[in-house]
Amino acid sequence: MTSLNHLWLPPPAELTLSSAEIHVWRASLDPAASCIERLQSSLSADERQRAARFHFPRDRRRFTVARGVLRDILGRYLGVPPSALAFCYSTYGKPALADVAVATGLRFNVSHSHEMALFAVARGREVGVDIEYLGREIRAEEIAERFFSAHERANLRALPAEVKHQAFFNCWTRKEAYIKAHGEGLSLPLDQFDVTLAPGEPAVLLATRSDPREALSWSLQALTPGPDYVAALAVEGQSWHLTCWQWRKTW
Numbered sequence: 568m569t570s571l572n573h574l575w576l577p578p579p580a581e582l583t584l585s586s587a588e589i590h591v592w593r594a595s596l597d598p599a600a601s602c603i604e605r606l607q608s609s610l611s612a613d614e615r616q617r618a619a620r621f622h623f624p625r626d627r628r629r630f631t632v633a634r635g636v637l638r639d640i641l642g643r644y645l646g647v648p649p650s651a652l653a654f655c656y657s658t659y660g661k662p663a664l665a666d667v668a669v670a671t672g673l674r675f676n677v678s679h680s681h682e683m684a685l686f687a688v689a690r691g692r693e694v695g696v697d698i699e700y701l702g703r704e705i706r707a708e709e710i711a712e713r714f715f716s717a718h719e720r721a722n723l724r725a726l727p728a729e730v731k732h733q734a735f736f737n738c739w740t741r742k743e744a745y746i747k748a749h750g751e752g753l754s755l756p757l758d759q760f761d762v763t764l765a766p767g768e769p770a771v772l773l774a775t776r777s778d779p780r781e782a783l784s785w786s787l788q789a790l791t792p793g794p795d796y797v798a799a800l801a802v803e804g805q806s807w808h809l810t811c812w813q814w815r816k817t818w
Contacts (some may be wrong), residue, residue, distance in 0.1 A: 575792075575813040584670075584690050589807050591696060591800060592686040593792055594636045594814035596629045596679060602816050603628060603806050606635025609649040633684045636814055637677055639814065640686050643817075644673055651739035676747050678798070685798055686814075692807075695748025697740040698790075698798040703735065707735035713756045715742075718773070722764055730766050736797040738764035741787050744801035745772060755797070770799055 575593050584590060598606075607615070614634050621627040638649035645652075645668055655665040664673060669762065672691040677684065682699035688694070711723050719738055726734050741762040746755050760782070761773040770787035786805055790798035800809070 575811050577815070578643075578812040584644060584673075584688065586689075586691040587807055588690070589694060589800070589802055589809045590637075590688045590812060591790060591809065592640055592688070592812045592814045594632070594684050594686070596632045596682045596684055598632060598816070599665060602674055603632060605818060606639070607631050607817070608711075609635050609638045611650075620752035627686075629679060629682075630686075632678075633679045634675060636684065637675070638688055639816075640669075640688065640814065641668075641673065641675060641747065644688065645671060659750060661747070661750045661752070678743075678747075680796070683792055683796055685792060687800055689802065689807075693748045693750060693803040695744040695746065695801040696790075696798065697747065698792055698796055699736050699740050701732070701736060701795045701797060707732055711735060711738070716758045716761050718761045719764060729761075733766050733797065734764045736769075737766065737768075737769060737789070738762055740797050740799035741770050741772075741801070744799040745785060745787065748801040772801075 574649035596793050605774065610631065618627050618631045621630060635649070638652050641652055641664065642649040652668065653665040654662050656662055674689045674692065674694055676687045676695045678697045680698045681702065683698060685696050686700045687696035708723070711720055715738060722739070723731060723734055742757050744750065745760065745762070749755055759777055760775040763769065763771045763773065770789040772782045772785050772787050784803065788800040788802070788809060790800055792798045
């Protein structure tokens with residue numbers, strides 16, 4: 568695949584997306600109050616109820632903005648008002664477009680962390696994305712020992728101490744993106760497949776133990792959403808081109 572993932576470009580007025588393209592959008596989860604109000608107005612009744620269940624205002628805001636931006640982005644591709652979109656969910660909770668939008672073949676995935684969200688959009692192929700904030704204090708090696716594969720644990724242990732934090736999040740985002748694209752949630756154990764993790768190393772799905780051929784059916788791409796963030800994209804198939812857009816309101 569080819570990529571412009573180091574550039575977050577302003578999107579064109581009219582968006583086109585072929586089956587050989589993947590688009591990833593970046594958006595701040597802390598826009599102006601007027602923007603939040605407009606995004607909130609596009610949400611469905613059940614989405615507003617979900618937002619209201621968050622205890623902290625910060626979490627309500629982040630959910631509202633992420634969901635509203637998702638609706639705005641998908642509405643641009645489909646040429647419909649954001650509020651007109653309907654969603655359905657798989658057995659494992661993966662969201663998809665419902666009703667007439669299904670016929671477009673448009674697939675999407677969303678991830679957000681701290682004050683940034685990423686939205687991956689594809690046509691006719693599954694896609695997953697994950698973003699993580701590096702500023703979090705975590706017990707990286709302890710988590711890795713519990714969830715990562717033996718191959719990944721060995722590679723993480725071998726790295727210098729100063730890059731282990733970055734390497735852990737490289738591994739985590741690549742694994743999460745693949746699981747989300749695969750659509751089976753945590754029923755697909757994290758230790759049953761291997762990904763690369765060393766800083767500067769290309770993102771690759773190295774092996775899948777349940778079916779060795781599966782690794783050849785997916786591709787991974789590291790993303791650079793901004794300082795203090797690590798992200799990854801997983802795409803079904805090969806031979807695709809990535810473009811990254813910076814979301815801004817159009818009203």
